[in-house]
Amino acid sequence: MRIPHSLQPGRLLRQDIKHLRQRYVSDWTVFNQLIVASAVYVFFTNLLPGITFASDLYVLTGEQWGTIEVVFSTGLCGAIFALLSSQPLTILGVTGPFSVLAENIYTLCVGSFNVCYIPLMSVRTLELNKTKLPFLPFMAWALIHAGWMHLFLAITNAHDWTMRYVTTFSTEVFSLLNSIIYFHKAVQELQRAHDDLAFAAFLYAVIGAIGTMLVAIGLSTAEKWKPLFHRYIRMGLAEYAAAISIIIFIGMPHVGELASLDRSTLHVSTSFKPSAPDRSVFFVQFWHLPVGWIFAAIIPGFIITVLFFFDHEVSSIICTIDRYGTKKPGGFAWDIVLLGTTTALCGILGIPPANGLLPQAPLHSESLMHTEKEEILISVDGEEKVEHRDVKRVYEQRWSAFLHAGAILVFVSPPFQHVLGLTPTSVLAGLFMFMGEQSLSVNPILYRFFYLLTPPSELPPLPSDVKSYQGVHAYTVVQIVVTIVIFIVTLTKAAPVFPVLVIILVPIRLLLMNKFWSRETLRFVDAWACRKGTPEDDKDLLAVEVNEKSAPSPRLPEETHRDV
Helix, strand or coil: CCCCCCHCCCCHHHHHHHHHHHHHHHCCCCCCHHHHHHHHHHHHHHHHHHHHHHHHHHHCCCCCCCCCHHHEEEEHHHHHHHHHHHCCCEECCCCCCHHHHHHHHHHHHHCCCCEEECCCHHHCCCCCEEECCHHHHHHHHHHHHHHHHHHHHHHHCCCHHHHHHHHHHHHEEEEEEEHHHHHHHHHHHHHHHHHCCCHHHHHHHHHHHHHHHHHHHHHHHHHHCCCCHHHHHHHHHHHHHHHHHHHHHHHHCHHHHHHCCCCCCCCCCCCCCCCCCCCCCCCCCHHCCHHHHHHHHHCCCCCCHHHHHHHHHHHHCCCCCCHHCCCCCCCCHHHHHHHHHHHHHHHCCCCCCHHHHHHHHHHHHCEEEEEEEEEEEECCCCCHHHHHEEEEEEEECCCCHHHHHHHHHHCCCCHHHHHCCCEEEEHHHHHHHHHHHHHHHCCCHHHHHHHHHHHHHHHCCCCCCCCHHHHHHHHHHHHHHHHHHHHHHCCCCCHHHHHHHHHHHHHHHCCCCCCCCCCHHHHCCCECCCCCCCHHHHHHHHHHHHHHCCCCCCCCCCCCCCCC
């Protein structure tokens, strides 16, 4: 029996490798000022959130992961993807959801898991020793397992039978969860400042955090300041809003009487060595872990795979939507193989793994947008004529991703680590809040939440087939409640399973929600995340096809014979 073409193992992988060979040379032939500007822009939007997570990871992983590990991972994985990926527009970095996952795995390792063994010297007395489960070897095995699981997903064409069923119901919940995590991280940073600093210094830390956020938000709207300043100045202020705000509030504590206040700054390494005092090289002796725990690491490896696959696929899709006018063939299966490889490599090196970033990936595409003249054939009075139209597209190339990743790698050197070490943690708290605000401001859940607070007479009109806002409001409330429940789970010992909860939302949306909401309401508030249309459109199309097949075929009229 022949296997259907769509189910053949490795089909997408072979297709992606073919596409990569077709486009690779041309990806290096485009280079201009806009690409350089994009590289600088993405450098700041990737490095600054990365060191913010590094500050949190350093405290909550017992100094196992810190600034140098996050910077090293971001630069290394970014450079590998810039050189070898099918879709170089995707930007990689250490994400908030993975940071939460890693912090909770560390807590379980040192607080709940014990490695039991019988020392050779005490075999006769059967003395049982217990030690804490070492975090880095256990995480290394989890990431190695995640590596081969990524390879399995690529070989089995997982993109076709997973992401095609994801709707914006799940992606909006995931985005809202990210926003809440950012705000929670900010609160944690300020709580640590409260514990470590004098009261006056703590008050300034709060002012610095809020100031960093407000200045960044204000500058990010600079393009709307017309006619104030030249257009290019407004664009520069908007694109580098976070960087400008951070520089201002890094320098402010050194001015006047503020210089006498204590401040907590980002911990950095003074040499190219890991953050942990007991480590001298970036390498984990993962084979020393007992066999039982090696197999136990499959469970967090599976959870990491679920999180990375979902996050990376969505990032790759969003940065290549129709708005960006991409022409070159991309690929998902090959990039998942590459992601699995870098994930396992990070585990062996003892650094946190990087994967596709939101919103940095679509921001990368936005920064590469330009106008091109396109020839279009039109028919006028039966004659074909060529018409020139302005079309917006991105520069599809590898330079911007490669240059930004290389610049980030430079910051693993001690002199540049020292520069990062000047950053107060209160500024990082402000950056967390800015990232949360930016993520929340583009989430449709926020706008539908405002509808809940709007008088019915002031609400915008609905499509004619949607009877009232009651179903829309109920849908929004469910999304918010589900997000809060998942966030609460991240605060408990069950936190490592939260990516699985996000994935479970996919079948819940497709199989259960249509029993409580009308088709018209669901068609209005939801859609496929990775393709055009809605689940309800697909059902309607399927019903039409079934009816056509079941309908009796029309009979031809019988011929009449007449005698001549």
